[in-house]
Amino acid sequence: MDKRFEYMRVAAAVPSLKVADPNYNKKEIAAVALRAAEEDARVLVFPELSMTGYTCQDLFCQITLIDECEEALSFLLEETKYLNMLIAVGMPVKADNQLFNCAVVFKDGKILGVIPKTYVPNYKEFYEQRWFASSANRISDTIYLCEQEVIFNENLLFKDNLSSLCIGIDVCEDLWVSIPPSSYHTIYGANLILNLSASNEIVGKADYRRDLVKMQSSKCITSYVYSSSGEEESTTDLVYSGHCMIAENGKILEEDNLSDGFIYSDIDLEKINSERYNRNSYMGNIEKRNYKYVNFNLGCNEKAELERFVDPRPFVPPIEDRDRRLSDILNIQATGLCQRMKKINAKKAIIGISGGLDSTLALIATVEAMIKLKEPLKNIIAVTMPGFGTTDRTYKNAQILMEELSVTVREIPIREACLQHFKDIGQAIDNHDVTYENAQARERTQILMDIANQEGGIVVGTGDLSELALGWCTYNGDHMSMYGVNSGIPKTLVKYIVKWYADYKATGEIKKALIDVFNTPVSPELLPPDKEGNIRQLTENSVGSYELNDFFLYNMLHNGYGPEKIYYLAKIAFEEEYSDDVIFETLKKFYKRFFTQQFKRSCMPDGVKVGSVSLSPRGDWKMPSDASYELWIKKCENIKK
Numbered sequence: 001m002d003k004r005f006e007y008m009r010v011a012a013a014v015p016s017l018k019v020a021d022p023n024y025n026k027k028e029i030a031a032v033a034l035r036a037a038e039e040d041a042r043v044l045v046f047p048e049l050s051m052t053g054y055t056c057q058d059l060f061c062q063i064t065l066i067d068e069c070e071e072a073l074s075f076l077l078e079e080t081k082y083l084n085m086l087i088a089v090g091m092p093v094k095a096d097n098q099l100f101n102c103a104v105v106f107k108d109g110k111i112l113g114v115i116p117k118t119y120v121p122n123y124k125e126f127y128e129q130r131w132f133a134s135s136a137n138r139i140s141d142t143i144y145l146c147e148q149e150v151i152f153n154e155n156l157l158f159k160d161n162l163s164s165l166c167i168g169i170d171v172c173e174d175l176w177v178s179i180p181p182s183s184y185h186t187i188y189g190a191n192l193i194l195n196l197s198a199s200n201e202i203v204g205k206a207d208y209r210r211d212l213v214k215m216q217s218s219k220c221i222t223s224y225v226y227s228s229s230g231e232e233e234s235t236t237d238l239v240y241s242g243h244c245m246i247a248e249n250g251k252i253l254e255e256d257n258l259s260d261g262f263i264y265s266d267i268d269l270e271k272i273n274s275e276r277y278n279r280n281s282y283m284g285n286i287e288k289r290n291y292k293y294v295n296f297n298l299g300c301n302e303k304a305e306l307e308r309f310v311d312p313r314p315f316v317p318p319i320e321d322r323d324r325r326l327s328d329i330l331n332i333q334a335t336g337l338c339q340r341m342k343k344i345n346a347k348k349a350i351i352g353i354s355g356g357l358d359s360t361l362a363l364i365a366t367v368e369a370m371i372k373l374k375e376p377l378k379n380i381i382a383v384t385m386p387g388f389g390t391t392d393r394t395y396k397n398a399q400i401l402m403e404e405l406s407v408t409v410r411e412i413p414i415r416e417a418c419l420q421h422f423k424d425i426g427q428a429i430d431n432h433d434v435t436y437e438n439a440q441a442r443e444r445t446q447i448l449m450d451i452a453n454q455e456g457g458i459v460v461g462t463g464d465l466s467e468l469a470l471g472w473c474t475y476n477g478d479h480m481s482m483y484g485v486n487s488g489i490p491k492t493l494v495k496y497i498v499k500w501y502a503d504y505k506a507t508g509e510i511k512k513a514l515i516d517v518f519n520t521p522v523s524p525e526l527l528p529p530d531k532e533g534n535i536r537q538l539t540e541n542s543v544g545s546y547e548l549n550d551f552f553l554y555n556m557l558h559n560g561y562g563p564e565k566i567y568y569l570a571k572i573a574f575e576e577e578y579s580d581d582v583i584f585e586t587l588k589k590f591y592k593r594f595f596t597q598q599f600k601r602s603c604m605p606d607g608v609k610v611g612s613v614s615l616s617p618r619g620d621w622k623m624p625s626d627a628s629y630e631l632w633i634k635k636c637e638n639i640k641k
Contacts, residue, residue, distance in 0.1 A: 003300040005565045006269040008165055009307060010192065011041040012227035013262035014242035019053035019234050020065060022091075026051065026072035029089060030079040032262055037083045040304040041264050043165075044087045045194040047229040047242075048117075048172045049101060051091035054198035055234035060099065060131040066092055073104060073111075074146045081109030086158065086298060088169065090196040095143045095152055098133040103169045103196050104145075105158060111150040112294045114143065117171035118154050118181050125200065125238060126173075154181065155291045157190050162299035164269050166190045172197040175212055175226075186220035187283065188291045191272045193222055198229040200238040209243060210252065218250030221275050221282060223267040230259035249275060253308055266301065266308045274560030312547065312573035314554040315493045315611065326500045329493075329610045333485045334368035336608030340483045341373065341458060348379045348457030350448050352478075353402055354525065355384075355394030357494050358486055360401060360517045362462040364501055365485045367405055380407040381455060385447060387414045387440045389525035391535050393516070400513040410451070414443045437526035441477030448481075458482045461605055466491035468604060468615050469553050470543050470590070471597020478524075479600055487607030488614050490553065491522070491546040522546065543593065544586035548578065552590045557613050557621070563587060563635040588636050595629035 013036065015028035029046060036044045048054055051069045059065055069091045080087060086107045093102040093114055100116040116138055122129040135154035143152040158167040168185025175182070175195055182193040193216075199209055209228075217224040223246070230242030246254040246265045249272060253265040276282050317325035341349065349366050353359045366380055382402040386395060402409045418439055419429065427435055445459075452459045461481025463473050465488055473479040486494065495518060502514035520535075527537040540546060551570055555561045561569070570583045578586075602617050602625050614620035 003302045007266040010043040011036045011264035012244035014230040016260040017232040022068045022072035045227045046089045048090040048196040048198040077109045096139040101132040113151045113156045115169040119173040121173045160298045170195040193224045195226045201241045217247040223248045310573040315490045333365035337369040338372045346458040348455045350381045350452045351460040353382045353398045355398035358462040377406045382407045383410045385444045397513045404510045438474040441474035470593045484607030488610040490550045492550045548586045591632045599625040
């Protein structure tokens with residue numbers, strides 16, 4: 001990993017345990033710490049009361065047990081002092097004539113701080129108030145532990161001098177209350193929360209616990225490492241499974257139920273910090289609290305390989321949730337168009353159909369809108385406009401889709417109109433330049449607009465998010481419509497929706513046509529076909545792979561990454577698909593096109609947002625049309641140095 005990219009390897013561990021035997025437990029904790037160090041983990045968290053076991057009950061009142069915990073901690077400090085790792089263990093700690101359930105944080109043989117549990121449960125199977133006081137009863141700000149004077153405070157954060165890492169602590173029940181302490185920790189700078197827990201297992205509780213971790217990490221825009229007591233706790237009344245989780249801003253990175261082991265993953269501090277900067281409500285109405293900070297030296301991982309999945313298709317929903325999400329996307333598209341038609345009292349929708357991916361998805365969305373409106377599908381006027389580049393394959397698919405969906409079909413060839421236009425402006429017919437291409441796109445748009453005027457309808461745009469990002473559309477041609485149903489959907493996702501609709505919603509000839517549309521190369525079909533009648537003009541030969549461009553777009557806008565990090569991640573995500581040189585050249589081309597084509601996005605038609613990335617100038621993305629791309633290209637060039 002490149003330390004510039006702010007990846008930090010964190011781990012959650014559940015060591016082997018003997019209840020009420022700190023001498024045994026300390027050795028197991030040390031052994032797991034050494035294993036974690038071999039995997040280059042930099043932060044390691046153990047369960048609540050891991051030094052003794054959570055289920056000691058009234059044995060917590062035995063001074064013999066409490067004193068042995070301190071001896072065990074001294075052993076751990078010595079055993080781990082040469083590990084470049086911050087460690088958090090759970091143990092009972094004496095202070096202010098009371099016993100506290102604490103997280104003890106240490107590194108380099110030094111105790112950095114002791115955090116007492118704030119919310120001590122006393123309901124159902126939990127009786128912690130029988131033995132432990134809440135942090136609310138704390139008097140002292142410092143205590144002596146293992147012959148060290150250490151900070152004793154629930155409002156305590158740990159800041160790394162060598163990275164942006166800032167750590168806060170929750171202890172079990174702290175997560176389950178209405179306002180967890182970590183909510184305040186993150187406002188005051190924490191971007192990693194460690195939770196030392198002892199959560200028993202009952203039917204359905206694991207799912208609820210997982211939802212809590214995901215939600216808290218999302219609400220606080222933070223990473224969250226959770227470690228809960230394992231199966232070697234006492235089973236007198238309860239069972240513990242050792243549920244461990246590593247989450248980042250609402251997503252589980254790693255999870256397991258384990259004993260005598262650990263899980264680890266690399267959290268992305270840069271991603272967390274960037275998301276906070278971009279959400280101006282994050283720091284709203286700050287409650288003033290007296291936080292203390294402890295500094296230490298740790299640093300990000302450098303030598304290890306990145307241990308987290310890099311999704312090559314970040315816009316595409318995960319397979320386990322794909323059906324529901326793709327259905328939701330289509331419903332959002334249809335609802336947006338439906339609302340627009342109702343408000344302007346339009347009964348008809350006019351849409352150009354090419355037999356390609358974008359127009360196919362737009363047609364499907366328009367059909368769904370008409371069903372919502374309870375209007376006849378004949379009110380969809382689908383217009384096919386064969387031009388110089390139209391192939392038999394796309395023409396046939398367009399015809400099948402229009403006829404089988406029972407919409408009104410109109411065919412208006414544009415060749416003669418374009419030839420007359422070329423004659424009027426003095427354009428040679430064999431000069432297949434940008435004028436030759438754009439004239440066809442503008443002719444088609446003019447036809448659609450005029451039919452909309454005739455019919456009192458609305459022109460439905462077919463252009464997608466990827467085309468808007470790259471400016472791969474003709475200004476005042478296919479760039480223009482009255483409502484863009486695809487404007488929030490990138491090309492990679494368009495393909496998946498069409499394929500999903502074919503697999504699960506369509507039958508017969510429609511299904512066959514949709515599958516062939518899915519397999520058809522992406523092309524504007526503005527240049528004549530080859531000698532065999534096949535598509536000659538392939539879009540990706542001009543702009544680069546849509547998979548790569550969508551990957552760049554997502555990581556630039558959603559994650560806020562710069563060129564170096566995007567390139568680094570792309571090499572991992574597409575290791576077996578694209579060479580480093582192809583990724584590099586496509587990335588440079590992406591930035592140049594993205595910056596120089598903003599003028600098209602600045603006046604793009606209305607269209608519905610469906611995901612976390614949008615380029616609407618009225619919503620998510622505001623950018624000057626004449627901004628310079630030099631800084632980003634310079635960063636790209638630095639990659640090769």
